[in-house]
Amino acid sequence: MRGGVEGLASPYPIGGLLPAVYQEDEFAQRFTAGLDDVLAPVISTLDCLEHYLDPALAPDDFLPWLAGWLGVGFGGHLGPDRRRLLLAAAGDLYRRRGTAGGLRDHLELAFGGRVEVEDGTSVTVRTAPSRPADSVGTASGEHPVLTVRITPEAAVDHAVVERFVAAAKPAHIPHAVEVRAG
Template sequence: MRGGVEGLASPYPIGGLLPAVYQEDEFAQRFTAGLDDVLAPVISTLDCLEHYLDPALAPDDFLPWLAGWLGVELGGHLGPDRRRLLLAAAGDLYRRRGTAGGLRDHLELAFGGRAEVGDGTAVTVRTAPSTAAGTEGAAADGHPVLTVRITPGVAVDPAVVERFVAAAKPAHVPHTVEVRAG
């Protein structure tokens, strides 16, 4: 996570805050200078906290923490720019979570390229009972099946897309995933 920063000076040196008798003591000044080196990155982080919470400005090594705080899964395939886009859109994505459009946008942000999501909820009218097997978008028992077709903008393992869809879709809806070559 965050560590020491070489040459970062403390804006509030502890040695200068000591009583006059200790300000003249060389050992006390060296000892507090060591504490200043440890506290300087903490003070700097606290002074810039709002920038750490902004995905566009946060340091790259801070993005996984921010993603965990927001509940966003950042896979290893994502570069820093794509991670920032995904984190910036997290609020809108969670507002639309569980919808076909929300899943499509989530996939396109995470993998680039183009995604098609068919939710299998089309309404059909029949005048007689049917015993035929389900059509595309529906299982044989008539329940909807989520169909995802994605042409990613980056090379990606289909198993990664499968896990991503399984985590982002409603848990009770079965799904199929097709990853097309770009």
């Protein structure tokens, strides 16, 4: 969280804005100087607001808040650099969400390394009517499966990758995740 910054001066001291009679009053100047210390971080934050909204420039402790605005989930393992990459690419990732390419790019940004996404869905053509239960699945009658094979740059827990895949893939397609050692 943002907090007080030691020694940060207000660019607009309140004491200088008071009428002349109070500008000569020592108590009024000391009192307003205390308010300046409280308001200086607020003014500084407002003056630099566009930098807080830029993933490349935002402070590290501000990234989770920015991610909440964009709906980007972070795993506990992600460092600030990976978080910044995901936030910067959030618009493109959401545009391509649910596609094999979008899932691969999402995982590559989050974990680095090599990612393979094998989409096991297919379209079948039938010349005769089928039962409703036969209408979903691959040509062999099995349910479609999305297989993700990842070789991350650094060691990562299988459950973390599983959560990322579950959040980024279409909900109706079962998936399997393989995490390989780099």
